[in-house]
Amino acid sequence: MASRSSKLDKISEFIGFLARAGGWCSVPEVAEATKLSEDKVEGLIRVFVEAKFAEFDGQLRRVKLGPLLRDLYISFESDVNLE
DSSP, X not given: XXXXXXXXXXXXXXXXXXXXXXXXEEHHHHHHHHTOOHHHHXXXXXXXXXXXXXXXXXXXXXXXXXHHHHHHHHHHHHHOOOO
């Protein structure tokens, strides 16, 4: 079983990838970038859509972050160096 921190790291990778992409990304693209299965990516998408943090086009299997979360992530990433 994955540790809580590794799960949070994967969520951060998911958000970061979509934020930097800035638009629609296919489920396979997100899965490849985050090294998660497509099923796990779709599970994250469901949570983010339910919370109104993302939009999902089920017909084309693509996702994009909502502008508020994207802008917050980009702003935080550029203002804070955590390394």
